[in-house]
Amino acid sequence: MTALLEVDGLAKSFGSVHAVDSASFEVQPNTITALIGPNGSGKTTLFNLITGYLPPDQGQVRFQGRDITGSSSGRLYRRGLSRTFQQARIFPQLTVQENLTVAAGYSWQQLFGRRMSRADRERVGSLLEEFRMGHVADLFASELSYGQRKLLEFAAVLMSSPSLILLDEPTAGVNPVMIETMEHHIRERHAAGITFLIVEHDMNFVMRLCDPVIVLDQGREIFVGPPSQVQTNPLVLDAYLGS
Numbered sequence: 001m002t003a004l005l006e007v008d009g010l011a012k013s014f015g016s017v018h019a020v021d022s023a024s025f026e027v028q029p030n031t032i033t034a035l036i037g038p039n040g041s042g043k044t045t046l047f048n049l050i051t052g053y054l055p056p057d058q059g060q061v062r063f064q065g066r067d068i069t070g071s072s073s074g075r076l077y078r079r080g081l082s083r084t085f086q087q088a089r090i091f092p093q094l095t096v097q098e099n100l101t102v103a104a105g106y107s108w109q110q111l112f113g114r115r116m117s118r119a120d121r122e123r124v125g126s127l128l129e130e131f132r133m134g135h136v137a138d139l140f141a142s143e144l145s146y147g148q149r150k151l152l153e154f155a156a157v158l159m160s161s162p163s164l165i166l167l168d169e170p171t172a173g174v175n176p177v178m179i180e181t182m183e184h185h186i187r188e189r190h191a192a193g194i195t196f197l198i199v200e201h202d203m204n205f206v207m208r209l210c211d212p213v214i215v216l217d218q219g220r221e222i223f224v225g226p227p228s229q230v231q232t233n234p235l236v237l238d239a240y241l242g243s
């Protein structure tokens with residue numbers, strides 16, 4: 001099977017800190033792959049390198065077989081590679097509905113002139129329904145709870161019809177009910193054909209949802225395998241207990 005995403009010898013240093021140090025791994029299509037590792041092991045930096053928010057010092061990233069190293073985040077978004085952030089990046093001064101509209105690629109002028117295609121209007125409507133956000137559609141995003149903002153960001157990246165979504169700590173700081181909601185939506189969208197790469201510290205969440213699991217330590221992968229083998233792998237235990 002051809003990998004959907006290939007990370008090959010990726011490296012990034014900040015001064016003397018080797019945040020990502022020759023990392024290489026693949027994400028196969030139709031998986032929910034986890035990327036875990038102790039604090040500071042380079043997970044967010046890797047996400048930034050893959051999604052065009054940081055240029056790598058070395059190495060290559062391929063998406064759907066094409067070299068995307070150094071491509072801009074906007075270009076990757078339009079090609080079907082989207083991401084979320086640890087702190088949801090949404091527009092607090094726009095309503096929930098407007099946030100989804102902007103994510104479809106509409107300019108601010110079009111947004112306020114209501115010149116939106118019927119198909120996109122319907123997509124916004126169906127996402128509001130799917131994510132049960134109809135009742136908050138006209139609230140400003142700033143009025144949402146922390147968890148709802150994360151959910152909105154997730155819904156917004158779906159406007160680009162992505163084939164791969166990178167989620168950066170989707171459950172961090174989120175209440176248990178919202179964690180279940182998040183898991184439900186990931187499963188639903190996975191069943192509909194979207195591939196996920198998820199950075200997450202909640203091991204219960206990872207163990208029940210993800211396969212395979214990639215473990216990063218000091219900027220490079222030290223384990224790739226099924227969740228059942230992660231917790232007993234000596235290299236993984238060393239990385240976590242030694243940190």
Ligand SMILES: Nc1ncnc2c1ncn2[C@@H]1O[C@H](COP(=O)(O)OP(=O)(O)OP(=O)(O)O)[C@@H](O)[C@H]1O
Pocket residue numbers: 014017018019037038039040041042043044045046
């Ligand atoms: N912009 C930056 N400037 C300097 N150092 C940085 C920068 N970004 C990350 N680092 C360093 O790179 C290393 C990897 O950080 P990164 O945030 O990628 O790790 P992480 O695995 O995502 O951590 P966490 O689980 O705590 O979110 C850390 O030592 C961090 O301090």
